[in-house]
Amino acid sequence: MNTASQKHHENCVCKLKMDFNFTKVIVCSGHMTDRANRANPRFPPEKEALVREQIINQLHLWQVDTGSLAICSGARGADILFVECCLSLGAQIHLLIPLSQTEFLARSVRLDNTNWQDRYLALLQQRNVSVFFLEDFLAKNPEKFLMIDNIFAQNNLWIIHTAQTMLRFSPGESAQLYAILVWDEQSQGDGPGGTADFADRIHQSQGTIAIINPTKLTARP
Secondary structure (H helix, E strand, O other): OOHHHHHHHHHHHHHHHOOOOOOEEEEEOOOOOOOOOOOOOOOOOOHHHHHHHHHHHHHHHHHOOEEEEEOOOOOHHHHHHHHHHHHHHOEEEEEOOOOHHHHHHHHOOOOOOOOOHHHHHOOOOOEEEEEHHHHHHHOOOOOOOOOOOHHHHHHHHHHHHHHHHHHHHHHHHHHHOOEEEOOOOOOOOOOOOOOHHHHHHHHHOOOEEEEOOOHHHOOOO
16 A cells, blocks of 8 residues: 555544444455355355344444444455445444455455446545555554464454444443354355454454355245
């Protein structure tokens, strides 16, 4: 991120701390939509509408609104759906991105014959969305996450760390941490830093968790 972007990053955080009293912070982690050749489906593309419905229902249950902050990465599937739903309710959004923009788009967003990249780039234009990059955070906080050598696991910790920090800035004693996990509930994912890892860390933080398992969702008759 260039110097101008870093300054924007700092100004956004300071403004939020001074001017915005968050009543709740909601984080999200979850599977990307499956590629066509995936052997064991976790988030089949045809389940997207069902997952979206579950996310918005859960956000309504938690009364997410303009007094809420939503934090996640920006991968296709769970992350982008979560952000789109939170924006529809007026929440502020922090996107915490583990890779450079170019690499992130290639590894975690873009998928042939889909519009995920367009949707991600559209989110960046929304006034309620602030974007931050892990490399910038670690440059200023080199002591953080020294024991974690996987960048996606580091990003999980960064999301939770940021949520906890924002809750500490909230003046209200009732501010709470919530988490939506779009997850097949398997204890082992495709590698370190997946949704199972995130779930363990939220449990350790005593957050309130809602699990949406795409493999179990079926359309109503």
